[in-house]
Amino acid sequence: MATTPQDLQDWQIDLAGVVIGHGTRVLIEDIDGNGTPPKRSTAQPIPGEDGSYPGRDLLGVRTLRIQAGIRTPGDPAAALDLLAQLEATADSAVRLEPGATDVLRIRRPGRPARRQYGRVLSVEPVSMARAVHGWIPVHITFEGLDPAWYFDEVSGVTMPLDTSKQDKQGFTAPLRAPLTAGTADPESRPGRAVNAGNRPSWPTIRITGPVVNPKIWIVDHPDAVLEFEPLALGDGEWIDxxxxxGTRWVTRNGQGSAAGLLTRRSRLDAFAIPPGRSDIRWSAQDATNTARLNITWRDASTSL
Structure with a gap:
């Protein structure tokens, strides 16, 4: 029952690699918890007066409760095997690894598949009375630790070093016709990122050397800055x-934390790609012009 993202069909759910729903032997009766996650209110009572002063209301975990039924008519052994597959999603190695998450994916008609990051909390058979006939009703609980729904498709951009300063230095003789100033289509700029959702999306970034003291920023968002200093990456070295x-980290060459190389100005908690179009830039020192910045993200939405 495992599947790839491309294989998910309408009215199906991929629960940590096990697909249930339309066209499978695990039918879905209902799903509860698709709406707005509960809020963590920070309202404070107003001293000596009625009411409270509103603070920052933060979204909490999204608890999805799935009512389903395993149906394998006349084959109780197959029903029990399916139950074991579902139970294994709640007892995987993910639960023992701090920061690790499962993925729940849902596809609705007319919409692409979208995903939640969290953990399968429980898979409970409601009754085994009809298991002998190949029917086992189950309740599945998934805790979404991120309030956003992410698109299944990954978007990305790969950029050489920012050459905007060089572009402003004029022409170099001798001049030859025809004279051009590069592409005239602003949509083709290598630093353009488009988030088609309505929530900010948190990207994954890789800087590949050789490069010295790289700095990355999102134009028009002054807090969205990541700056490394001092840092020198050799040819073939990288920073992720x-x-x-909940999963923020910085590693060098896939080993150990390199977060200490970020300057005080850097804000991992502010480096999100906002909805719509954004311009991403970076600067550094690279005599070879072979250093690259690769940014990938999934468009984010408030709902399915």
Whole structure:
């Protein structure tokens, strides 16, 4: 029952690699918890007066409760095997690894598949009375730790070093016709990122050397800055950055934390790609012009 993202069909759910729903032997009766996650209110009572002063209301976990039924008419052994597959999603190695998450994917008609990051909390058979006939009703609980729904498709951009300063230095003789100033289509600029959702999306970033003291920023968003200093990456070395809440980290060459190389100005908690179009820029020192910045993200939405 495992599937790839391309294989998910309408009215199906991929629960940590096990697909249930339309066209499978696990039918879905209902799903509860698709709406707005509960809020963590920080309202404070107003001293000596009625009412409270509103603070920042933060979204909490999204608890999805799936009512389903395993149906394998006349084959109780197959029903029990399916139950074991579902139970294994709640007892995987993910539960023992701090920061690790499962993925729940849902596809609705007319919409692409979207995903939640969290953990399968429980898979409970409601009754085994009809298991002998190949029917086992189950309740599945998934805790979404990120309030956003992410698109299944990954978007990305790969950029050489920012050459905007060089573009402003004029022409170099001798001049030859025809004279051009590069592409005239602003949509083709290598630093353009488009988030088609309505929530900010947290990107994954890789800087590949050789490069010295790289700095990355999102234009028109002054807090969205990541700056490394001092840092020198040799040819073939890289820095990986994960910005998603709950899983933020920086590693060098895949080993150990390199977060200490970020300057005080850097804000992992502010480096999110806003809805719509954004311009991403970076600067550094690279005599070879072979250093690259690669940014990938999934468009984010408030709902399915």
């Amino acid at each position: 950055i994960e910005t998603r809440p």
